[in-house]
Amino acid sequence: MESVKKRLAEFSLEAHDLYLSRAVPYLEAPPDPLNFYRDWIAPNKPCIIRNAFSHWPALSRWTPEYLREKVGSKVISVAVTPNGYADAVNGDRFVMPEERRMSFSSVLDILQGKVQQRGVFYVQKQCSNLLDELPELTDDVETHVSWMSAALGKLPDAVNFWLGEASAVTSMHKDHYENLYCVISGEKNFILLPPTDRPFIPYGVYQPAVYRQRGDGEFEIVDQSDAEKVPWIPLDPLDPDLERYPGYRAARPLRCSVKAGEMLYLPALWFHHVTQSHGAIAVNFWYDMEYDIKYNYYQLLETLSEVTGGST
Numbered sequence: 001m002e003s004v005k006k007r008l009a010e011f012s013l014e015a016h017d018l019y020l021s022r023a024v025p026y027l028e029a030p031p032d033p034l035n036f037y038r039d040w041i042a043p044n045k046p047c048i049i050r051n052a053f054s055h056w057p058a059l060s061r062w063t064p065e066y067l068r069e070k071v072g073s074k075v076i077s078v079a080v081t082p083n084g085y086a087d088a089v090n091g092d093r094f095v096m097p098e099e100r101r102m103s104f105s106s107v108l109d110i111l112q113g114k115v116q117q118r119g120v121f122y123v124q125k126q127c128s129n130l131l132d133e134l135p136e137l138t139d140d141v142e143t144h145v146s147w148m149s150a151a152l153g154k155l156p157d158a159v160n161f162w163l164g165e166a167s168a169v170t171s172m173h174k175d176h177y178e179n180l181y182c183v184i185s186g187e188k189n190f191i192l193l194p195p196t197d198r199p200f201i202p203y204g205v206y207q208p209a210v211y212r213q214r215g216d217g218e219f220e221i222v223d224q225s226d227a228e229k230v231p232w233i234p235l236d237p238l239d240p241d242l243e244r245y246p247g248y249r250a251a252r253p254l255r256c257s258v259k260a261g262e263m264l265y266l267p268a269l270w271f272h273h274v275t276q277s278h279g280a281i282a283v284n285f286w287y288d289m290e291y292d293i294k295y296n297y298y299q300l301l302e303t304l305s306e307v308t309g310g311s312t
């Protein structure tokens with residue numbers, strides 16, 4: 001078992017040395033589908049693409065005033081937490097946000113400081129909330145990225161809208177999607193770890209629960225007793241507890257800040273942790289990953305990391 005563990009650690013180092021950059025590279029123009037498939041999707045490497053959506057009216061239109069007028073009265077789902085951490089480990093629980101239905105303008109009131117409310121608010125309901133909850137805004141963007149759809153031979157499975165406070169954090173996790181993440185205003189800060197760093201990333205298994213704000217304004221944690229336990233990463237890459245998770249010392253995170261007008265290609269199964277400037281707005285496209293091509297290899301990595309204990 002020790003030799004498998006050692007090989008996994010060497011494998012990760014080799015991946016960094018042989019094909020991963022120390023910083024996320026930039027492309028200055030949208031790529032053509034075949035080149036993008038060959039150079040980025042197949043090797044599963046992230047990059048930031050500039051000038052990929054400069055023609056979207058959203059870039060100049062999406063001010064708070066415009067959004068108020070266009071969708072202010074729409075009722076949307078907002079994630080509310082006491083500490084900014086939605087879907088994250090808190091003690092021995094995996095705690096999800098309170099999902100509150102609010103008008104878009106009341107979210108803007110909070111973001112603009114016109115109204116004080118306890119808690120941290122983040123419009124982050126995935127599952128295509130742009131198309132489902134805010135279809136009026138689709139005229140200002142595109143509902144797919146033509147070269148990515150051509151490269152993968154399909155349309156995105158979800159188009160999501162993100163708007164949140166500076167203290168809203170997305171805890172470290174990975175998704176089975178090829179992700180094109182477009183920042184419309186403000187900036188988003190990503191910490192990225194390749195799937196080959198999996199042996200250094202701790203996982204635990206947690207009782208699911210949700211936050212609920214009581215009448216007196218305090219938040220309580222309510223167990224979802226009949227829900228199955230959830231595997232999640234307890235480590236905070238902004239302040240990793242290296243005494244508890246010494247294996248993480250060997251991880252080599254890439255950090256990048258994606259600015260307004262830039263698009264991050266975040267490959268499937270890369271671990272990511274996300275923060276943002278106050279009021280940053282983003283739209284992203286999730287394309288379900290190609291399981292036959294990528295999954296078996298990463299599943300093997302996952303299984304080996306689990307059986308050797310990894311740094312869990």
Ligand SMILES: O=C(O)CCC(=O)C(=O)O
Nearest residue numbers: 162169170175179274284
């Ligand atoms: O923007 C965020 O806060 C999280 C983004 C994310 O996790 C994703 O697109 O998969």
